[in-house]
Amino acid sequence: MRELPAGRDAMLLDFSGDPHPSIATLKTHSVLKSAMAAGSLPRVLDVVPAAETVLVQAEPGRGLDELSIRRALRRVDLTEGTTATSASVEPIAIPVRYTGIDLDEVAETCAMTVSEVIGAHTQTLWRVQFIGFAPGFGYLVPQQSSTATTLTALPRREQSRPRVPAGSVAVAAGYSAVYPRESPGGWWLLGSTDIALWDNNSERPALLTPGAVVRFTDVRADT
Incomplete structure (x- = not known):
């Protein structure tokens, strides 16, 4: 996974180099949405998946808490080629x-x-x-x-x-x-x-x- 800046209030997570990019993208989206629902990503406004990337968008002007995102992603194994929820x-x-x-x-x-x-x-x-x-x-x-x-x-x-x-x-x-x-x-x-x-x-x-x-x-x- 690569972390790419997308302005002051957003970050693009790029999985194009992963063994299973589509699986990693879906897992990341699911984990971050769950973290938002649990209140552990208070600044995050939306999480938007694409073919091999996930855009994490914070509230305008508040900046992105990248550390909280990394903490949330520790809970999921992005190298496993199956989805836990499928x-x-x-x-x-x-x-x-x-x-x-x-x-x-x-x-x-x-x-x-x-x-x-x-x-x-x-x-x-x-x-x-x-x-x-x-x-x-x-x-x-x-x-x-x-x-x-x-x-x-x-x-x-x-x-x-x-x-x-x-x-x-x-x-x-x-x-x-x-x-x-x-x-x-x-x-x-x-x-x-x-x-x-x-x-x-x-x-x-x-x-x-x-x-x-x-x-x-x-x-x-x-x-």
Whole structure:
């Protein structure tokens, strides 16, 4: 882990050189959020995870107590390649109609049948690595090794679409995701869901949060 200054009131924890950067990032985020809830990081305003980094933001003008952050991180083994909470987290089920316009092309590119693509996507437990791009848009990575490795190896599409419908379920560049609202996008579209990823009127607007576990289910298999 590298500690990088981000102004007087923030610090960026960089795990890109760690053996398991995504795991270390999630563990760090979880530990620091717990420390905030326990009151041991009184100056910290927010902890924001990304793909391989965690931003620790203090209240403006108060400065960052770096020693308290280091103390909190002593409680976690960042070298262990599993998350302590993953096994105990109840997966969020997202039912999907696998009728995406890219499904056949994804199958052909991955040298799989359409059924194998759907199976790889639904048989994998996905973990929310971070939230970005749009409110409620969770970047999902496979839990440890999985049959979805071939899918996540797909790069982004060469040309993005100006409009991707809300609820579109997609894969690209090592991740899977659900588009919470209509927006441009360059991912491969496997299907769609009616689940709301973001609700402005809810006390907790985002369905997905970093560290949450997701399981996609095939709607047709349930009928």
